[in-house]
Amino acid sequence: MPKISHKGQHMPASPIRKLSPFAEKAKLEGKKVYHLNIGQPDIETPEGMLNAVKNIDFKVWAYTASEGTLPYRKKLTEYYNKLNYNISPENIIVTTGGSEAITIAMSACLDPGDEVIIPEPFYANYNGFACQSDVVVKPILSYIENGFALPPISEFEKLITDKTKAIIICNPNNPTGYLYSAEEMQALKELVLKHDLYLFSDEAYREFCYDGRTFTSPMHLSGLDDNVIVMDTVSKRYSACGARLGCLITKNTEVLKAALKFAQARLSPGMVEQIAGEAAVDTPDAYFEIVNKEYTHRRDVLVNALNQMEGVYCPNPGGAFYVVAQLPIDNADKFCQWMLESFSYENQTVMMAPATGFYSTAGAGLNEVRMAYVLNTNDLQAAMTCLEQALKIYPGRVINGQPIIAGVQN
Template sequence: MPQISNKGIEMPASPIRKLTPFADQAKKDGKHIYHLNIGQPDIETPEIMLNALKGIDFKVWAYTASEGTASYRAKLAQYYNKLHYNITPTDILVTNGGSEAITIAMQSCLNPGEEIIIPEPFYANYNGFACSADIIVKPIMSYIENGFALPDIAAFEELITEKTKAIAICNPNNPTGYLYSRAELEALRDLCIKHDLYLFSDEAYREFCYDGKEFISPMHLEGLEEHVVVLDTVSKRYSACGARIGCLITKNKALYQTALKFAQARLSPSLEGQIAGEAAVDTPDSYFEAVSTEYTARRDTLVNGLNAIDGVFCPNPGGAFYVVARLPIDNSDRFCQWMLEDFSYENQTVMMAPATGFYSSENAGRNEVRMAYVLNQQDLKKALACIEEGLRVYPGTTRS
């Protein structure tokens, strides 16, 4: 029988989706599942975006330019320049979702066998993207005790070798919700300049910053013009995960031209997604203000509810819509599967993502889970009741 490729064998399964068969069976068994495992918001997509789709009137569903339509890139430049990025449309490469932006960046900036340093826990699919690009992720541990703050720069220095080509951050962070400070980003800037490294900045959750905290992009810092690669998407900002439209932004012209070759190889991003994305730029500020208020309330409901459960610790995130919580359990993979397969409380249960899949370090995250507060507060309270009861009866609970 023909053999599977080594890369196919090494490709990690998604911790966000790998328990789906157990969730499907639980639903067939009649259980109601509260999905905290995936960042699929229930916030409505802006009406202006949906109306743009309804108003499409073309006779031929044609290719677009590989870098994206001129009108969409011009509109995006307006959006980013309101945020003081100081870019032009020619710095923007439109991609099929943020995922493609990340893979194109990795393929354009790193050779096979070269290394990228990423603070962990990190977005699980970075591992898969790195596997596809034949590059090596060098994880650097952040810790739940201080809310997953950026590790000390000296720890980064220890990991840098002649194979190191880039550092990647997600800000605000998925899965932890941590929001990096200006001081932390300035320290990373100095490090990248010193060692001539790229700095990948995944900014999918830019709009979701709480408690009056300031969002800082590496694009705001002087001296990084040739180093920064911003990776972005409409998925979370506009609650439009199915649109599959993202972008890569860089002022490094040699890098842009290289990335464009990968974009040309896949032909073009979707026309309808760009039409919707272009309209979305005109979404009023009131939409984001209401969304921020709602997510702040949801965050407070989930974090306070988790910390009220005996043996649970959950830091309060400054952004995004995720938390990583430490639970009194023996094994997060086993617990999350057990909650779907063997547990029910009032015919309900909760689907969570084991945090092990958000780490590269072996055995890390074994008593942690990631949850997305993308459900309304009433459902979050019901999910919390399920989690508390689940921890009470789970055979692998470790608290005394």
């Protein structure tokens, strides 16, 4: 039988989705599964976006321009310029989800063997996209003890070689929820200019900043026009994950020319999605105010519940809708599978994402999980009750480095 490719063998499985078969089996057994593993909000999609789809009237479902329709790119320009990005429609390439924006950016800017530095834990699919592009990820650890703040610039400097081509950030961060400060962004600016690097900025969670904190994009910083590639999506902003609509933004004309060739190779983004996207830009600010308030409340419910559990630590994130929590367990992958396969409390259980898949450093995140607070507060509270009960009886429970069995320290 022909063998699969070396790349196929080394493509990492998604920590977000790899346990889905166990979740489906649990449901078949009659268990209610609380899905905290994936960033699929239960917030309603804006009515204007849905109505735009319902009212579509065309005779031919045709290709669009490879860079996206001009009407949609003009509407996107309105949105971004309201945020002081100072761009034109020519600076935008519409993509099939934020994922394609990332893969096109990598393909346009990076050669096989080039190195990218990414603070970890990071969005798990960066590993997969790098594998597809034969790019080498050079991780730089951030730590739960300080809320996963940006590592010191001196640590970045240690990793830079003649193969280093880019730094990738996700701000606010997935999976940690950390929101980079203006000072941290300024430090990154100075670093990429010093070493002539690209700065890829994944801004999927831009709207979700809490406690009065503000979002700083590298697009707000002067002197970076040739360095910055923004990768964005409507998935989280408008609770429209299934639309698969994103974009790549840059003022670097050479990158745009190269990116367009990759966009042409996949033909075009969807017509219906862009019609919905046009309408989405007119979503009133009141929608985001309500959503922000709701996520802030959900965050508080989740973080408070976690930090009240024995042996659990969870920093309070400044943005996005995720937390990474440290649990008193031996192995996050084993624990998350055990929760679905062997545990239930009042016929309920919880699906989480093992944090190991959000690291590139071997052995990192072994006792950490990522949870998305995308469920209503009643479900979040029920999920936390399940988790607390599970931790009491998990066979691989660990406190202060010592195995615990049924509450008795060995």
